[in-house]
Amino acid sequence: MKKLGFLSFGHWANHPAYKTRTASDTLLQSIDLAVAAEQIGLDGAYFRVHHFAAQLASPFPLLSAIGAKTSKIEIGTGVIDMRYENPLYMVEDAGAADLISKGRLELGISRGSPEQVIEGWRYFGYEPKAGETDADMGRRKALEFLDKLKGVGFAKPNPAPMFPNPPGLLRLEPHSEGLRERIWWGAASNATAVWAAENGMHLQSSTLKFDESGKPFHIQQAEQIRLYKEAWKKAGHGRAPRVSVSRSIFALVTDQDRLFFGREADRVDQIGMIEPGRNAIFGRSYAAEPDQLINELAKDEAIQEADTLLLTIPNTLGVDYNIHVLSSILEHVAPGLGWRK
Numbered sequence: 001m002k003k004l005g006f007l008s009f010g011h012w013a014n015h016p017a018y019k020t021r022t023a024s025d026t027l028l029q030s031i032d033l034a035v036a037a038e039q040i041g042l043d044g045a046y047f048r049v050h051h052f053a054a055q056l057a058s059p060f061p062l063l064s065a066i067g068a069k070t071s072k073i074e075i076g077t078g079v080i081d082m083r084y085e086n087p088l089y090m091v092e093d094a095g096a097a098d099l100i101s102k103g104r105l106e107l108g109i110s111r112g113s114p115e116q117v118i119e120g121w122r123y124f125g126y127e128p129k130a131g132e133t134d135a136d137m138g139r140r141k142a143l144e145f146l147d148k149l150k151g152v153g154f155a156k157p158n159p160a161p162m163f164p165n166p167p168g169l170l171r172l173e174p175h176s177e178g179l180r181e182r183i184w185w186g187a188a189s190n191a192t193a194v195w196a197a198e199n200g201m202h203l204q205s206s207t208l209k210f211d212e213s214g215k216p217f218h219i220q221q222a223e224q225i226r227l228y229k230e231a232w233k234k235a236g237h238g239r240a241p242r243v244s245v246s247r248s249i250f251a252l253v254t255d256q257d258r259l260f261f262g263r264e265a266d267r268v269d270q271i272g273m274i275e276p277g278r279n280a281i282f283g284r285s286y287a288a289e290p291d292q293l294i295n296e297l298a299k300d301e302a303i304q305e306a307d308t309l310l311l312t313i314p315n316t317l318g319v320d321y322n323i324h325v326l327s328s329i330l331e332h333v334a335p336g337l338g339w340r341k
Contacts, residue, residue: 002339005044006037006326007078007246007310010056019318023054027062032319034066038073040327044106045070046078046310051124052116060093067101076106078204078246078310079186082138083112083121087145091172094149098176105179108204109145110186111138114274139195142185146199148172149180181239188280193224197231202242205302207283207312208274217269217283221245221302229305244308247300248285251293251328260317261287290332297337309339 010030012020020026034045045066051057059077066075075097080090098105112134117123121134128137148154153169185196186204190212196203205221213220225243232241250261264287274280286296303309311329313322334340 001341002306002334002337003043003074003244003308004330004334004339005042005046005074005076005244005308005310006033006313006322007046007048008033008056008313008315009048009050011316012054013316015316018316019321020316026056026315029315029319030056030062031065031069033313033315033322034073034075035069036319036323037326038070040323041330042073042326044074044076044308044310046074046076046106046108049077049080050116051081051084051120060097063105064097064100067097067104070101070104072104074104074106075101076184077108078206078244079108079110079184081112081115081121082109082141082145083126083134084124085141085145087141088148088172090145091148092174094179095172095174095176098179098182099174103176103178105176106182106184106202107179108184108186109142109201110204111135111142111192113188143199146180146183146201149183151175151177184242184244187224187228188274190224190227193228194231197228197241198235200235200237202244203228204244204246204310205306206246207248208272208280211271211279211281217281218300218302220281221283222305225302225305242308243306244310245302245306246310246312247283247303248287248312249293249297249329249333250285250287250325251290251332252287253290253328253332254324256321257325257328260314261285263287290328290336293333294336297333 010026012022012026014021037045047056047059049059063075128134151171153171155170157165157170183201184204185201187193187196189210193203252258264285267285269284270282272280272282
């Protein structure tokens with residue numbers, strides 16, 4: 001058995017083929033999609049966060065709205081760029097969203113990736129400390145976020161407050177018990193996957209990672225996951241780790257599917273560059289008739305190592321078509337791979 005969720009980048013544009021012409025379209029359809037995904041039995045609704053782009057950027061209002069309209073589905077991100085965040089404000093927002101959803105928040109965070117503008121986090125009022133890189137800053141903010149999520153008091157109370165205070169130092173409110181244990185780290189390298197395990201975060205590994213061996217993408221990703229699991233065990237955390245991987249997977253069961261995604265069938269891994277001087281490997285997409293898809297996915301070692309699979313969706317094609325895409329995987333592919341009974 002494997003948890004299955006969707007991952008939406010939340011695109012919109014004034015394009016005649018798009019169902020999401022505006023930001024409002026994307027936000028409202030994201031809520032409807034999560035509700036419908038829960039109804040068909042999907043396990044998770046996850047959303048990417050990008051700034052300065054016609055894509056989803058402010059996750060907590062969206063996650064709170066979804067949490068209020070659903071009852072079982074996990075809701076989360078993949079991922080929030082911590083370079084842009086105020087960790088303390090984020091603790092409050094995350095705590096509120098988790099309480100609204102009754103403990104279903106699964107937050108993916110990361111030190112970030114190349115963005116739409118140069119050093120966009122500077123426009124948000126942030127800059128690295130002396131001797132830090134922006135990646136260091138993102139990891140530092142992540143650790144502060146994790147620390148404050150524990151709910152331990154740290155702030156000295158006013159001796160003459162507007163409202164009575166409990167004794168001792170004050171913590172941020174609202175506090176959501178258990179949320180600290182539901183934070184995921186988006187790792188693009190083996191080293192940061194190990195770092196995530198050491199710091200008690202679950203692992204999100206997407207459709208790209210730094211090319212560290214020249215091996216096929218799924219092999220490198222599987223090796224990353226094994227290193228993560230070993231580090232988690234060594235750290236001695238008293239709970240089980242979780243690992244998600246993302247994939248673009250389309251079961252071609254209708255003529256419309258074949259029209260939209262038939263050309264994806266011959267896709268292979270790609271090598272590119274997301275940072276100067278460092279190659280990244282991008283995993284292939286999967287698109288085929290269900291029987292062929294089952295055979296191909298069974299050979300993906302990273303999917304086998306993960307307990308959660310996030311299916312990237314073409315959100316611009318609208319709620320109905322995306323539910324068809326997800327239903328096709330649940331009905332025609334998941335049982336053949338042992339992901340569903």
